[in-house]
Amino acid sequence: QFYVLLPILFFLFNQSRFSGLWIVCIALIALTINSFIGVFDGQLDWTILRLGKVFVFTHLHYFLLGILIQKYWDKVSFLFEERGLIWLIAYILFTLVAVYGLDLDTVSYYIRTPANLIADLLIGGLTISSAYSFIGLSDRTLKGQDISYGVYIYHMLMINILVHRGFLGKEIYLLVVICGTVILAAFSWIVIERKALGSKYLISNVISSYLKKN
DSSP states (O other): OHHHHHHHHHHHHHHOTTHHHHHHHHHHHHHHHHHHHHHTGGGSOHHHHHHHHHOGGGSHHHHHHHHHHHHTHHHHGGGTTTOHHHHHHHHHHHHIIIIIISOOOOOOSSOOSHHHHHHHHHHHHHHHHHHTSSTTHHHHHHTTOOOHHHHHHHHHHHHHHHHHTTOOSOHHHHHHHHHHHHHHHHHHIIIIIHHHHHHHHHHHHHHHHHHHHO
């Protein structure tokens, strides 16, 4: 669904003078669908509920928020560049107050309450800000070892394994996911990705040599 919708959104946003407004409107529609499913989870027909949970619009607002930030990066970059520590502290403080102080749900898959929305915005801001903070740290610590794609690929594998085995609801499982993901990503980089990238240049050179001869 997403990859069918993506070129349509791309065309829509690039052809309209009001692309920012379009993004906001569609994001609000997606957010409304997400909240509706979350709030009325126990009252909806099972088929509608299952379809709703895999419907692309149910979680599209996260992607659209990223597009909006990218589109107006020159105006909002000051909120993220070298602000990773601030976002992290804000997220931790909000979570501590909301969960342990007010007994609110902040980790729901759906936006059932304002606390869910605030938590999602904070963790999203933290994620973006982390990419623009402590520049050069990864080069100094990883020494050119790129495990980012492995983290992207394998984190849900770790999560699904724990969910399938019923390991839920404890903070220690987050540590298991993080450590397991990093180990798998490092293994993937060393055994598969680094060699594949090396082969890419070899193949390119072979093709270039062949084309020059012909």
